[in-house]
Amino acid sequence: MFCAVSNDREALEVLAGFMSPVINDPGRVAAILAEADAMGFEFDD
Numbered sequence: 001m002f003c004a005v006s007n008d009r010e011a012l013e014v015l016a017g018f019m020s021p022v023i024n025d026p027g028r029v030a031a032i033l034a035e036a037d038a039m040g041f042e043f044d045d
Contacts, residue, residue: 002019
């Protein structure tokens with residue numbers, strides 16, 4: 001889960017524009033998680 005809070009709606013819209021192509025692509029999400037796991041990132045799940 002990711003949450004961003006701001007009174008600056010434009011900044012949130014820019015952030016959404018950066019994140020949407022990645023988060024809406026299951027293959028990219030899986031690749032990011034696999035790379036993080038391989039690098040030793042400890043997921044809190």
